[in-house]
Amino acid sequence: MNIVHKELAAGRWAQMSFPEQMANIGSEVSRALNWQKKGNEAYMKKAVYRALELIDLSLKSAKTYPRLKEVARVREALVDFFFFENEFSSTEKLWRKYFDAFAIVSRNSRI
Template identity: 50%
Template sequence: MTYQHQELAAGRWERLTFFEQMANIGSEVERSLNWRAKQQPSLAQRAFERALELLDLTLAGAATPARLRELARVREAMADYFAGRNQFASSDASWRRYFAPFTTAVRRDR
């Protein structure tokens, strides 16, 4: 697999805290949502793929079964929303609400 985030895939990702990882994933999701709103499907797709890549890196390092379950569920719902039929009835707002606390936590800790 060719990683778009080569440096992160090479080991830097594992040194980030879980909150930093989730905030970075949230940034890519936000980019995808913004590109969709601007009617730029190819750019939205690329941002979605980067979000999945980062989520997969996070899944690979999941420390506990509970975290693994949550991340797998997030991945499933994200794929359903951005590339599927949206069976989970997600919305742009629901994705923003999910990732916002991670971004807030990271900003607060800096």
Template identity: 45%
Template sequence: MQMLNIGSEISRANRWKAKGNQNQVERAIFRALELIDLTIEAQRGKHSLKEFTRMRETICDYYLGDNFYRSTGEQIQRDFDMFFPCARP
């Protein structure tokens, strides 16, 4: 469920980025990062920790950094979209 919440914030950030509103992009990304950090803390000692820290790094690079990894908002969103079918009853 947490991945859906993070994905929703990423979706918001992408919409605001398309509209050119960097302030709202940052607000959405900071909410997503807070959720990621809480998830990382809950995963301490488990195998998936590396994937969450890599996800955090990629998101920070694209939305707040210099985009060293040459990511796109669509690529990042696609990573979260795969969780949406799992949420349906």
């Protein structure tokens, strides 16, 4: 798989705060949810793959075990939701609510 976020992979990602990382992942997940709703599976998959790339960058840069565990679980649940049987019973609303919280924290920390 080609790296889409080359600048972030080069080290900028590790300099971001955890809420900033999760908010950026949430942007890609939101795009995937929007494409899924529109029935465009190809674009949905591309957005999910971009989100997974960012998640993998977060896993590599995780500084504490709880963060590592949370990000790994998010990855597992996202893959299950978009590509498998949704054993975790995730919903679009749940994903939006989860990632929106990080976007709000990230935005408020910049003010």
